[in-house]
Amino acid sequence: MSDHAYPTPSEPIRSTMLPYGQQWLDEQDIEAVVEVLKSDFITQGPAIEAFEAKVALYVGAKYAVAFTNGTAALHGACFAAGIGEGDEVITTPITFLASSNCVLYQGGTPVFADIDMDTYNISPVEIEAKITERTKAIIAVDLTGQPAEMDRISMLARDHSLVLIEDGAQSLGSEFAGRKVGAWADMTMFSFHPVKQVTTGEGGIITTSNEEYYHKLLLFRSHGMTRDSKQLLKNDGPWYYEMQALGYNYRMTDLQAALGVSQMNKLDQFVARRRDIAAIYDQKLSELPGIVIPKQHNEASSSWHLYVTRWLPEYFNGDRRDWFEALRSEGIGVHVHYIPIYQQPYYQHLGYDTGICPNAERYYASAITLPLFPKMSDQDVLDVIAAINKVYSYYLKK
Numbered sequence: 001m002s003d004h005a006y007p008t009p010s011e012p013i014r015s016t017m018l019p020y021g022q023q024w025l026d027e028q029d030i031e032a033v034v035e036v037l038k039s040d041f042i043t044q045g046p047a048i049e050a051f052e053a054k055v056a057l058y059v060g061a062k063y064a065v066a067f068t069n070g071t072a073a074l075h076g077a078c079f080a081a082g083i084g085e086g087d088e089v090i091t092t093p094i095t096f097l098a099s100s101n102c103v104l105y106q107g108g109t110p111v112f113a114d115i116d117m118d119t120y121n122i123s124p125v126e127i128e129a130k131i132t133e134r135t136k137a138i139i140a141v142d143l144t145g146q147p148a149e150m151d152r153i154s155m156l157a158r159d160h161s162l163v164l165i166e167d168g169a170q171s172l173g174s175e176f177a178g179r180k181v182g183a184w185a186d187m188t189m190f191s192f193h194p195v196k197q198v199t200t201g202e203g204g205i206i207t208t209s210n211e212e213y214y215h216k217l218l219l220f221r222s223h224g225m226t227r228d229s230k231q232l233l234k235n236d237g238p239w240y241y242e243m244q245a246l247g248y249n250y251r252m253t254d255l256q257a258a259l260g261v262s263q264m265n266k267l268d269q270f271v272a273r274r275r276d277i278a279a280i281y282d283q284k285l286s287e288l289p290g291i292v293i294p295k296q297h298n299e300a301s302s303s304w305h306l307y308v309t310r311w312l313p314e315y316f317n318g319d320r321r322d323w324f325e326a327l328r329s330e331g332i333g334v335h336v337h338y339i340p341i342y343q344q345p346y347y348q349h350l351g352y353d354t355g356i357c358p359n360a361e362r363y364y365a366s367a368i369t370l371p372l373f374p375k376m377s378d379q380d381v382l383d384v385i386a387a388i389n390k391v392y393s394y395y396l397k398k
């Protein structure tokens with residue numbers, strides 16, 4: 001028990017926990033899935049193609065390839081990029097595990113570059129410092145939905161002949177310098193996990209405008225196998241299929257894709273609501289010295305997957321754990337995104353040292369994510385603010 005434990009509130013702001021994220025499904029979504037259930041194809045039918053075309057069109061890419069989940073999609077991108085043993089791939093430590101695990105799946109070596117303390121995204125200067133002759137690719141992550149600095153990062157990739165993969169799991173609907181995420185990098189991944197901007201239950205996709213990557217992604221998603229007569233090395237007859245690489249079964253179902261199409265119709269509406277909620281948080285929290293609200297790069301237009309606050313330790317008694325547990329006891333489902341990946345036991349066993357990205361560690365020590373999802377009511381948002389005010393006054397150093 002901490003010296004600064006918060007007394008259990010007799011009347012918490014909320015009696016049930018407000019989650020930090022949640023899907024928003026309606027009757028149209030349900031009907032779209034039911035229609036597929038009554039049709040001839042429940043996997044790899046017309047809904048997959050419709051979903052891929054819709055996402056590609058939305059982001060301004062030529063192609064899209066749907067996968068079982070975002071992690072599988074990132075795995076596919078690393079395969080298409082040709083990442084293998086001996087190759088280094090630069091990414092951020094402040095992200096979900098999948099952003100660097102995908103490099104390990106292919107036998108490559110993740111190299112962590114530190115974050116910018118304003119945006120919490122990977123710093124282009126730190127990327128440049130980590131480039132060696134073994135560097136093969138950069139995986140830029142759009143943390144919280146705010147795009148990484150894609151102008152500077154694409155220039156670095158071009159100048160050093162590196163493949164640029166964007167982990168846009170959190171940034172569907174975001175723009176950088178007026179251009180949608182999904183059209184910047186060689187390949188961009190989006191996730192359709194229920195907390196993300198739109199959902200297919202589980203799901204992921206890669207968008208690309210590179211035809212070679214497109215064909216490799218299609219192969220990888222289905223056992224490395226093709227029936228496309230233009231791709232075959234020989235042809236024994238109409239039954240013939242050919243395995244040209246070691247792939248997986250990473251195919252999304254038509255049930256999920258139909259849900260995806262229906263959800264995409266509401267994406268702009270969802271993003272608008274997320275932006276409204278973030279603006280209310282910005283306004284209310286900027287009145288509280290000691291709480292840092294998330295700064296936005298002047299070219300970034302975020303679709304706001306997450307709203308991360310930082311609580312400056314010098315202003316408060318106790319520590320992040322106390323403030324976090326206090327907010328939870330008020331019924332606010334706060335979270336922490338993320339623990340620096342290289343501090344995970346698995347990565348420590350691989351030989352990564354603590355201390356390699358000091359900004360990332362400083363960020364981790366003070367970050368608290370607030371609930372943010374489009375279905376939140378105005379009252380939900382006010383409850384979060386009320387709980388923060390209560391916890392803030394309790395811990396503020398007088």
Ligand SMILES: *Cc1c(COP(=O)(O)O)cnc(C)c1O
Nearest residue numbers: 069070071096098169191192193
């Ligand atoms: C959600 C997420 C993933 C993984 O996506 P799944 O669809 O859950 O596999 C990868 N990277 C980031 C940054 C994410 O937020």
